Amino acid sequence: MRVANRSPRAVIGTGLKYVVGFLACVWMLFPIYWTLTTAFKTREAILGSTPVFVPTLITFEHFRTIFSGSVDIQANILNSVLVAVAAVGIGILIGVPAAYALSRMDVPRKGDIGFWILSTRMAPPLAILIPLVGFYFAAGIGQGLIGLTVTHLLITVPLIIWIVKGFIDDLPDSLEESAMVDGCNRLQALRTVVFPLVAPGVAAAAFIAFIFSWNNYVLALYLTTGESATLPIAVSNSVGTYSIQWGQLGAAVTVTILPPVVLSLLIRNYLVAGMTMGAVKG
Amino acid sequence: MGAMIGLSAITERYRRSEQSLLNRLEISDRTLRWLFMLPSIVVLAFISIVPLVRAVWMSLHDWNLTSGKGAFVGFGNYETLLFGNPEFFRFEFDPSQPFEFVLSGSVVHQAVYTGLSVSIEVVLGIALAMYLFSLSERWQPIVRTIFVLPMLVTPIATALMWRLMIDGSIGVINYMLQFVGISPPAWTSSPVMAMLTVVIVDVWQWTPLVILIVFAGLLSIPESRYEAARVDGAPRWAIFRHVTLPGIKYMIAIALVFRLMRSFREFPLIEIVTSHGPGTATQIMNIQLYRTVFVGTGDAGLGAALGIVLIVVTVGICMSIVRRVGMMQ
Amino acid sequence: MASVTIEDVTKMYGSGDGGIVAVSDLDIDIRDGEFVVLVGPSGCGKSTTLRMVAGLESITEGTISIGGEVVNNTEPRDRDIAMVFQNYALYPHMTIRENIGFGLRYSSDLPADERNARVEAAAETMDIEDLLDSKPGQLSGGQRQRVALGRAIVREPQAFLFDEPLSNLDAKLRVKMRTEISRLQSELGVTSIYVTHDQAEAMTMGDRVAVLDGGELQQLAPPQEVYDHPTNRFVAGFIGSPSMDFLETTVERTGEGRILVSRSNETLSYALERSTADRLGIETGSDLTLGVRPEDVDVSGDPADRDRRTSFEATVDVVEPMGSDNFLTLDVGGPESWSARVDSSFVPEEGSQVGVAFDESVLHLFAADGRTLKSKGTGDGSYHGTEAIAA
Known part of the structure; x- marks a missing residue:
């Protein structure tokens, strides 16, 4: 034209x-x-x-300062990574089989269990934290990374179950059935057929769960103290105590948002599915 | 060859063959389903149901975070919360002066904050999703990435970014407003403006989620439906009303659920930007809960009561939408 | 190879009063090397039956045996069967070679080189050697179908199970693959169970056809017998395209004979020889369904030159030229329209009046409960005799 x-x-x-x-x-x-x-x-x-x-x-002065100077957030980064990796790892370990069972197997009251898992994600975690803190002190964990990791399972497990379930639902049943007719038992069919095919979905779920764990602020606010503080806590603490070092703040923020942004862009095609727990297919 | 071997021989061959360990594991589906489900159920029960039950129990007692359980008070904490806690709800009205009344408290702030930010996000999100959808294939991926970015930023970082931009002395937004002749507002020091500020920050962070979800919905509407409407001579608004809107209704509901769910538990965006102030002007329920229990006197009983109220409200609203639109089936 | 025996098999989903019966008391005995087609409308239980044979569904009651061994509690992998799925179920992350070799890898202990030799032999049989190193995503529908078949034959199993394998192909390819599967099956001589909703496949492929409806077996017989001598009205209507023409009638007595009068239009009637009526034990006042195959309907342009007792007038609604012959859609004045298959040279005008006649010998008669009283070519009595075969 x-x-x-x-x-x-x-x-x-x-x-x-x-x-x-x-x-x-x-x-x-x-x-x-x-x-x-x-x-x-x-x-x-x-x-x-x-x-x-x-x-x-x-x-690059501000980055130098936050990494090796007076502020040093390296330990905090390590804390954040530790908690997120542990919570995501456990989440994958227990969540993927549950997702498979919910998607494919004859589990009694499947619908109700699914909804319950979903609702645990909806409940504001702070309300749950009050009694949990009591348990942690009773168990001798108190405030610290172990308690934080366990609490972060509340974030990662439902997320992983629902996202991965969505991906398994999309896979035709006949693939496993064919494998089982062809000489595999269910576990073997899972390993040879289902897992390779849902691997991208599992990776997407793991990344999303990692991001949510990494980003979380409010749970760590009470559960971590001093040297166990995660990155968001450390970054926010650098503000407001005395006059704000804006350059260092900018550098710390840059470091904080880098992993989620990079991971999200890596799984951009699965982002909608991830953010909506599988309710929306990308 | 193999065809000549009977079933029993085949089974026999299995026993002797060097199959992988996995394939020799004979676990029936009946057992396997529970092996698969139970770890998740146990973990989630321990970190959600057990604490929830205990939270209910705590809310019925005088309970201090450090000194522990006190007297059983029944629904005392709930009564205190609803009728004797101005931080939660406060309404003062003098009939002789009908235009001067006080309506505040975390419930009110929550309603204003959630209502305002989520409705702006939904409307803006639909508009921008449709804009994105109208773009050519060349621009769409680029603009889509840009439109998604704010959502990917760690909330605490978002809050800090905005503090940097609205800072009284070095804030770049103030500079730009002055440049076009507008005097900068008191971003965080007036109660009304502080609420607007946190709404703006929330809108910046979360509109992208609505865009992303609605955009997925737009993509799923078959082209033929638009073509049919065009052939039928439908004007643009009618196409929107009868083709686009029905096609994304489900997605809007999903966006609403996820936005509401987040909004009820918001913490860092508000706490970092306004420190729930001035005073308690931007303190929503989740923040009041935190401050009641973990800051100050440590009134875990009252906090638990507030937590139960918050859970009931959030899960109730979200689940009713989820069930109504039949999502997650 | 082996026989497959389905004995008194019932499948229920759910339990108690809320349970749904998918298959009810089914008996099918498939001989060694036989090709049996299970056909029926959707929801008739044919796929469920196949899946029970495969071991993918549990059996509620009854037994299924393969090669004389009851396999009710045998895992699918231990049944030594191969299955071709409707969507082919090719593993998208594996090459065609790996796909075809998958079953050998897990169900045999052949060494790798022998497995590979068999994979290549199977690929040669299916004419897909060139595709061995591609992935399923790169293949056309027809090629995927061939891979799925290759994956089945390479196993040399006791039985092949086909679950509507051709329904995702276009019409032309479907006909081609139909003959190919038949050829393959007769060459290999492997016992085969083939599920389809397409009666053309049922007619052309099977040694015997099992017609199912509502989870119950209606008839199990060679295709031509099912076509010519359906056991009941359902089978008569389901098999054949265009399907059989029906008229719901009531038996009335005339002077010397019996006359079948349409229940919806009294002017519509067909006279029956009294001797026939007596032989079949047809009583006056009973309800009968008259049936006739479209190719047995004799249509003539002039309604007048007919014996009025065994013919009636009809209006031509539609003429569909099929090339070799013409299909007419006729309005005979009853509730259901009729079809007739006529010579391609006979092209009546749409809307014109024609005469419709058929001989008593081609007539099918069904009792009120649907069971066949008389089928084609059996003027002197019912092919099936008087005992009801209908389930």
């Missing part, structure tokens, strides 16, 4: 579309852009009376 043939209305419409799109993208991106650039700006550029939109002078 030639431009000359377009009606004025169509031209305005197209123009408007670009403007709306541009504004929406700015709205979505600017906070991230601003924080990322702040992490690389010099103190002068950050505190100057005119904001620097495109930093010309780039410094």
Whole structure:
């Protein structure tokens, strides 16, 4: 179509579309852009009376400070990784078989069990935390990473069960049946046919669960103290105690959001399924 | 060859053959299903049902986090919460001055915060999803990635980003507002503005989730349905009303469930941006719960009562939507 | 190879009053090397039956034996059977070679090189040697079908089970694969059970056809016998395309004979020889269903030149030229429209009046309960005799 043939209305419409799109993208991106650039700006550029939109002078000083200087968040990163990996690992270990059973096997009151698992994810975890803390102290764990990991299972297990169940539901039954007619028992059919085919789904579920565990703030707020603090706790603690070191804050935020953003983009095709516990297929 | 061997011979061959260990494990489906289910059920029972029952038990007692169980008080904690706790609910009205009344408390803040942010997110999310859907194949993947990004940011980081941008002295948004001649609002120091600020931050973070879900719904509407409507001469609004909207109704319900679920348990976005203030102006139920139990006197009995109320409200609302739209079948 | 015996088999889903009976008291004895087709409308229990033979469904009552051994509690993998699924169930993450060799790997202890030799032999039989190293996703529907068959034959099992294997193919390929499966089966001589809802497949492929409806066996017989001598009205209507023409009638007495009068239109009638009526024990006042195959309907342009007692007038609704012959859809004045298969040179105008006649010898008669009283070519009595075979 030639431009000359377009009606004025169509031209305005197209123009408007670009403007709306541009504004929406700015709205979505600017906070991230601003924080990322702040992490690389010099103190002068950050505190100057005119904001620097495109930093010309780039410094890694803030990253040095948070990794080896006065703040040192390395231990906190390690804590976060430990808790998330453990909670996701256990979640996969116990959640994937449960997902398979719920999807394929003749489990009595299957629907009710499924809904119950879903509802455990809906309940605000703080309400559950009050009595759990009592248990942890009684068990001698108290505040710390073990208690936090156990509590994070509340995040990872239902998530993994429902996401993986969705992926298994999508697989035709006849694949396992064929394998079982062809000489496998159910476990062997699972290993040779089902697992290889749902592996991407399991990976997606693991990544999503990792992100939710990594991002969690409120459980760690009470359950961790001092050196057991996870990254979100450490980052938030750096604010407000005395005058805020904005550059360090920007650097810490950058480090915090990097894993979830990278993982999410890796599983972008499964993101909707993951975020909705399998209710929406991407 | 193999065809000549009878069944018993085949079975015999099995016993002797060097099959993998897995294939020699004879576990019936009846056993296997419980082997598969039980670990998850046990773990989830231990970290959800047992604590829930205990939370109910605690809510019926005077219970302090450090000193432990006190006297049985029945529904005393619930009574205190509903009728004697201005942080939870406060309504003062003098009939002689009908225009000056006080309505506050975490329930009210929760209603305003959740109602406002979730409805803006749903409307904005549908609009932007449709915008995304209208884009050409060249731009769609790029814009989609951009539209998803805020959702991927750790909430605590989101809150800090916004603090950086609305800071009184170095906040870039204030600078931009002044640049176009608007005097910057008191972002976090006036009760009404503080609520609006946390709503804005929430909208920034979570509209992408609605976009993503609704967009998946738009993709699932078959092209032929639009074509049929166009052939029938339906105007654009009618196509939206009769083709698009029915096609994404289910997705909107799902988006609503996940947004409500998150909104009722929100914590870092508010706590970091406004510290639930000024005063308690942006304190929602989840934050009040935290502060009641884990900060200050440690009134676990009252906190448990508040937790039970919060669970009932959240699970009740979410499950009623889930069951109504028949999701997760 | 082996015989497959299904004895008094019942399958119930759920239990108690809420249970659903999927298969009821089924008896089918399949001889060694025989090809039996299970056919019926959806929900008739044919797939459930096949899956019980495979061991994928439990058996509520009765026994299934393969090669004389009861396999009720035998795992599918220990039954030495091969199954071809409707969606082929090829493993998408494995190559065609791995797909075909899968069963050998797990159900035999052949060394790898011998397994591979057999895979290649099977691929050659199915003419898919070139595809051995591709993945299922790269194959067309017809090729996938061939792989699925290859996967079955490589096992050299006691029995082949086919679960509607051709329903995902287009019409032309379906006909081609139909003959191919028949050829394969007769060459290998492996006992086969084939489930389909397509009566054309049932007619062309099976040594014997088992017609099922509502979980019950209606008839088990060679295809031609099922076609010519259906045991009841359901089988008569289900087998054959276009299906049999029916008229619901009541028997009335005329002077010397019996006359079948349409229950919905009194002017519509067909006279029956009295001797026939007596032989069949047809009583005046009883309800009978008259049936006639479309190819046995004799249509002529002039309604007048007919014996009015064994013919009636009809209006031509639609003429469908099929090339070799024409299908007519006729309105005979009853509730159900009739079909007739006529020579391609006979093209009546749509809406015109024609005469419809048929000889008593081609007539099928069904009692009120559906059981056959008389079938085609048996003018002197019912083929099936008087004893009811209908279940």
